[in-house]
Amino acid sequence: MILFVNPRATRPKNRRFPLSVMSVGAALPDHVSWEIVDGNKPGADPLAEILAHVERRRGSADPVRIVAFSVMPGPQLVNAVPLTRELRSRCPDVQIVWGGNFPSLYPAPVLSAPYVDWVVRGQGEHTFLELLDVLDGARDPHDVAGLSFRERDGSHHIGVERRWVGPDELPAPPYHKIDVAEYLHPTFLGRRSGVYQASIGCPHGCKFCGVISVYGRKERLGSPARTAEHLGWLAREHGMDSVHFYDNNMFVSEDQARDLADHLMPLGLRWWCEARVDVQSRFSDDTWRRLARAGLAMVFCGAESGSDDVLRKMGKGTTTAQILDVAARTRDFGIIPEFSFVFGDPQDPEREIDTTLAFIRQLKAVNPDMELISYFYTPTPQRRGTYGDVDAVGSTPTTLEEWTQPEWLAWMTHEDPQVPWLDHRLRARVRDFELVLKSRFPSVHDHRTLPWGKAVGRLMARRRWTRGDFAGPEALRTVRRLAQREPDDSQAYGHLRAPSPALAR
Ligand code: B12
Ligand code: SF4
Incomplete structure (x- = not known):
């Protein structure tokens, strides 16, 4: 049995088909059993769900032998790190795989984490199939394109890039695996x-x-x-x-x-x-x-x-x-x-x-x-x-623990990166402009601001917009704050929030 985990990446009400893990699972042969654990469901506790699967199948003919995570840069990484670390300490025998955009872009910090065994870079379907052969002892991992892992001496083997295929050569999304x-x-x-x-x-x-x-x-x-x-x-x-x-x-x-x-x-x-x-x-x-x-x-x-x-x-x-x-x-x-x-x-x-x-x-x-x-x-x-x-930027973190710090989260989401060429004043200029624009022309996506707030904001921003005056729109900021159904918290979907009581330590 293989468990594919889609760690929390967004608010439950914004969750979408977990296509990344659905696609990799769909490519498995019929005799391989697999399930999806989606941390984006309301009230989800992915660690508890994974452990329950492991317990239920312990000693059976088909125990959980691989837990495979999909990890995107940003909040999904922040949630994936403690989840994976805790899983390793509770289930040391289970093989742990990471795939998706974060490990594809930054394999080294992932391979430096003792709680990840295998990294799949780029398109996952065929590489993952070949990894199963490796785990069955039927293939040398060095021969698998797209696969990276730690050698016995701790050094990193980064596999050659896999030539990837188009959608028509891949199975249809397995909608029967989700509700x-x-x-x-x-x-x-x-x-x-x-x-x-x-x-x-x-x-x-x-x-x-x-x-x-x-x-x-x-x-x-x-x-x-x-x-x-x-x-x-x-x-x-x-x-x-x-x-x-x-x-x-x-x-x-x-x-x-x-x-x-x-x-x-x-x-x-x-x-x-x-x-x-x-x-x-x-x-x-x-x-x-x-x-x-x-x-x-x-x-x-x-x-x-x-x-x-x-x-x-x-x-x-x-x-x-x-x-x-x-x-x-x-x-x-x-x-x-x-x-x-x-x-x-x-x-x-x-x-x-x-x-x-x-x-x-x-x-x-x-x-x-x-x-x-x-x-x-x-x-x-x-x-x-x-x-x-961009030499002035220096290097990006070498450990996953550092990547999960707030300043690197702000980097990954492109929301507030600490880069030497952008000072506070310039960021504020963009943010103030955006506030005036979004008050003057409320977005069709804005379901947070109450109707009265939109009406007042529109009126108050009109003059500023016409005059091109965007500096220090404090009054607009106050209206927006008062008129919001829920506070502005762009990272509310995951920022260093423990998804499971066991991970809150
Ligand atoms: C859906 C999505 C989201 C959703 C996630 C919803 C969910 N899953 O619940 C939301 C809206 C939350 C989101 C947010 C962000 N996203 Co986003 N997102 C995407 C998007 C549009 C589609 C991903 C997808 O499902 N593709 C379909 C599947 C089939 O493809 P795939 O994910 O690439 O998976 C394949 C491989 O990566 C690999 N693979 C993936 N997982 C695994 C796991 C295993 C075990 C294995 C073996 C293989 C494997 O195999 C899969 C099949 O071949 C991509 C763009 C894109 N088209 O890829 C951006 C993208 C991944 N996002 C990106 C970014 C940057 C973000 C954000 C950080 C910032 C932002 N401002 O958008 C935020 C924050 C992320 C977070 N919250 O953690 C970038 C990442 C690249 C980068 N520069 O870092 C992308 C590429 C968009 C872009 N053009 O810049 N995102
Ligand atoms: S930013 Fe450029 S290279 Fe990247 S997906 Fe868009 S068009 Fe393509």
Whole structure:
């Protein structure tokens, strides 16, 4: 028996299908039994659940022999560390595996932790299958691509990279392994929103991006017929009415976007996806119309900066003119654009921030419905060429214990990284701007602020927005605090909160 664990990564009400562990489990042969333990369920106590499985099967013909964790940077890591450490002390005979984005990007600190035995980097399905052969004594672990482990002398073996395959070569998500209804929740898109990933990877080369660090510059698309078949089943059998696509890059060309739209149209779903502005700026009116009719309600675009110079330095391959164009086209076709920005050019942060804030005002004027997502630039290991001269940053932690400290959590989430080029004053400038913008134009995702707070905020922010006065919006901050159903706590889903009483020590 193998247990796949999805440690807590989000608030229970925001939990989604645990696709990472579902995908790896789906690839196992029929005779291998497996279950999912999801720490994101309401009231979940994953340690207790894992121990109960181990106890129940102890001495049986099929004991729990592997517990495999999926670990993303951020709160999921913070929850995974104490959970794994405690599991090792309670069940020293169980093999412990880590896979997912964190160990793929930072294998060394994971292998330095005595409570993790195996690290799977990149796509997990085939590597994990071969690891089972290793544990059966049928294969040398040094021969398994994608696998890393500690040698007997304590040194680290980092396996060569595995060539990965596209969605069509992998099994369908095993929805029978979860209670699908538990994962469909109301969102901006609909009453019963689900998630799906139709492609893997991305062919672009943005020098700040963790996706290409893990997968290289390559994208494989699933066939639109397969996507429509899976989504159609979820809609018919479970009443799913909308979907967030997890694809890193939904549209590779206009033809592919049209083909996808034609396959999705009959399903009547509303959907959200991520797409590039350069590709979209080449779409004809007819393509935009089709996408809107097929249910595209919101499109997330990595705009990143309001400076063409900085976009070039990032290796983004897009221009501010294309961003403005997509703002206008989405407005014309009733699709909400969500523009994400990465603030803090290491070489000239002040100029970049001022240019980008001015650009966002311009974008809002073109499309008042646009949504703003903001991050601070945090260097991520790159295969070649990092954005900016980031030597001043020094090295990242060498132990998992250090990675779980609040300052490194703030680093991983890109919310408040301690980097030498961004001082408190510059961060505050971005945050103040964002507060005025989100008060003047409340986000469609904002279910926290009570209606009176939105109305008052809108009125109070109007003058500031028109005048371009964003400094020190203390009165707006007070309104927001008073009018919130729950406090602003971006890390409430996991920040150093013990998920199990046993881990609170
Ligand atoms: C879903 C998701 C989330 C959800 C998680 C919901 C949940 N699971 O309950 C939420 C919204 C909470 C989230 C938050 C964040 N996320 Co996130 N997230 C994703 C997203 C969109 C999809 C992941 C997914 O399920 N993919 C589908 C599965 C099938 O693919 P997969 O996860 O890659 O899994 C494969 C391999 O990684 C591997 N694998 C994974 N787990 C395991 C386990 C084992 C045992 C094995 C053997 C293999 C294995 O095998 C799998 C199958 O091939 C990815 C982007 C993407 N498309 O991958 C970003 C992504 C992983 N997130 C990312 C980040 C940075 C974050 C945040 C830290 C910050 C942020 N601002 O977004 C936060 C905080 C994380 C946290 N709370 O811990 C980055 C990570 C890269 C990086 N630079 O560090 C990504 C790549 C987005 C991006 N483009 O930057 N995220
Ligand atoms: S387009 Fe998006 S996913 Fe692709 S490399 Fe750039 S930031 Fe990463």
